[in-house]
Amino acid sequence: MKYDVAVIGAGVVGSLITRELSKYDIKIALLERCNDCAMGATKANSAIVHAGFDAKPGTLKAKLNVRGVELMKKVCKELSVPYKNNGALVVAFSEEEKDSLNHLLERGIENGVPDLRIVEREELVKMEPNIGDTAVAALYAPTSSIVCPYELTIAGVENAVTNGAEFIRNCEVRGIRYENDEFILDTTAGDITAKYVINAAGVHSGEIAQLIGDNSIEIIVRHGDYYLLDKSQGTLASNTIFQCPSKMGKGVLVSPTVDGNLIVGPSATDIDGSDDVSTTAEGLSGIYTAATKSIPAVSLRNAITSFSGNRAHPVTDDFIIGSSAANKKFINAAGIESPGLSSAPAIAEMVDGIMNELTGGLVKKEGFDPVRPEPVRFRHLNTEERAKLIEKNKAYGRIVCRCETITEGEILDAIHAPAGARDVDGVKRRTRAGMGRCQGGFCGSKVVEILARELGVPMNEITKFGGKSKIMYDRTK
């Protein structure tokens, strides 16, 4: 297959870049080695749109974070992705830490972050009644927001596909040749030819760059464990509660999610194997201890799941975005760690600019539609709306996931959407079926049944998340 642009990696960065470029009259392929998009760091991070006071002034991280925050609201609106401006508090637990709040404040002002201010304990307690007794003050960042990173990514891919881009799953890039002004990508889905390649391969971006002889990108895989707590705990904090940052990152946060749960994490350990997303006992117990310092009421009794993600920490400590020295038609969007989610819309904008510069100007295509229609969310509708919906389509009258109130109609929509779900986790991320307190205990088998029926395969072909992750083996005796 021949394309103008091949984007490697369907995380949030690859997704939004592909969507941005799908407004032009060019052929784009988004290549993903897994069975779905949003399978790497994108599906396992803190889900925060950071205000932008952390990054060192003058860095790409600082610039793109602040610009990303400006763009994020609009992008989420266009893509019908939930976004909530809940604010953030960096909490100091000693006078010494209070100094570092002032440092962060200065840095934030230099980065152009609006409305930052220090709040003393009295005000802090009013804002967050569950805050720990030892908290003395906090830096308040009202522009900090929360978003669902995988929903954003899925919506971006969906919108890009609607606008003509191709999403190719199970497509791992094993080698790249450059012949006759074209890249030939040797992939597990066959050869793919492209005039330009964009490397958004996350923790693997260093290895992908090496395939064209670019050895400049050195990525350290930084592992982080998280807990997700039941929705009954979602109101323990209303702002995102940070502790003072260290050289390993922003530390352990406690934050509500856009879906109303409470997220706690991450730990931060550098590891060797980039694909190992096993949680560790030490990591989990560490974040629990740290979280209870911020919000003592956090209790593991209410944990519904734990998970971990690997972020791509560049040794240079800054995003690596631009043409490769080895081949200028090969563009790196690499080393994207926090604030990567926050910066993603700005990274897409920046890569758009680079592409226009390299090609001498891309031509916009007619009929580009930046809007991804809002999916049906039965749980958010009132009785009247529900009745009307079911009248139109009976499948919305059948509740499959009882914890999250997800209907069969929503699951069918998720499977048949552009770049739709192909596995149980794909359905889960698109609809929330299986994300509730029973974690798919009841609806898991129904989802398998619906997937098998809609994809026209036997139930034992359905996987949890592609590859060898089959849920069932043979028939019983």
Added chain:
Amino acid sequence: MLNYDLVVVGGGPAGMAAALAAKAEGVEKIVILERAETLGGILEQCIHTGFGLHYFGEELSGPEYAGRFIEQVEKTDIDVFTDTMVLNISENNVVTAVNNSEGLMQFQAIAVVLAMGCRERPRGALSIAGSRPAGIMTAGTAQKYVNIDGYMPGKKVVILGSGDIGLIMARRMTLEGAEVKVVCELMPYSGGLTRNIVQCLDDFGIPLRLSCTVVKTHGKERLEGVTIAKVDERLQPIPGTEEYIECDTLLLSVGLIPENELSKDVGVELDRVTSGPVVDEYRETVRPGIFACGNVLQVHDLVDYVTEESQIAGKGAADYIFGKKKGGAFINTKGIDGVRYIVPQRVNIEGEENLKLYFRVGQVYKGAKVVVECDGEILSSRKKVKLAPGEMENVVITPEMLKKMNKNSEIIVRVEE
């Protein structure tokens, strides 16, 4: 709006027994709302025998036990909506439900019986470290795959938790040709019925390791193995006792949680220990006209007791509908010294019939006494060969005992070693 005297939420053994009992009392308009495609609840996937020994005096399979009640329901004019999910219950007992044939429905009820059953504790609640591949599921989910869908979820199996479903699935997987390597139990005793340990593990040579847990899962896409370790008295893994066991499936049988989301929405008070509603001896919750029975009230080991309890709730609901409920004075029951909880939590001292207080103990006792006392006076004391957390016990309170009490009394049940 559809008008009913009684709306029963859940068509498992609890819901059916409650509806039938109310019918027998003369309640006219009754409806059962069931979220699955058929009546019967979890019994439909429990194809093993052992049901009905107490209630019918014979040994039945789950579907047979359920079948007897389904037949009875079919002979009455009780309305049944299957594949129907209740979305909420309003302040004035309007039950909103939905299905894909009738769409959204609203039922105005005089009384409501909550009989939603329970769910299994999932992996997430356990904080087991490691990867999250396919092949880790609750024992009940595996039971559905094997018994209803006809697929094997794995070949080499480790089971964590020795609750009854875990024990039953150890045997079931073995019969289907899988190798069950070990059943690990965190506690120093099993949470399951003794008869299940004998018939499901011992008879098949499956080892049960007590004071042992899974500390890590391995395998990227499909489970490849688990690390197990012994635990100390504080239930913490003991370093150095880790052991790797190769397996492709980990089944969890680590506890059942009454499904009370709907109850919480209607403002029903829950008991912190049972996670079920606080009820009086008629199984009425603190919300007048709302009753609860079966596993949504407390997790049972035997369906026979679910039936018994649900008949009480059904009769209570009928009395409420007919305005017959006794006023009386209600006093609290309380479990101490090893008795973890008591259901019902409140009893009427003007009651005129024998009533049973159900309870569970917190650890295994041999040759201990169960003592019932009130206002410093011992009402009964019975020696038991064995008391175990996995087996629900009961004590009987007679009207004579109640006559001695006043509105400030408290009935205490305790274990005396």
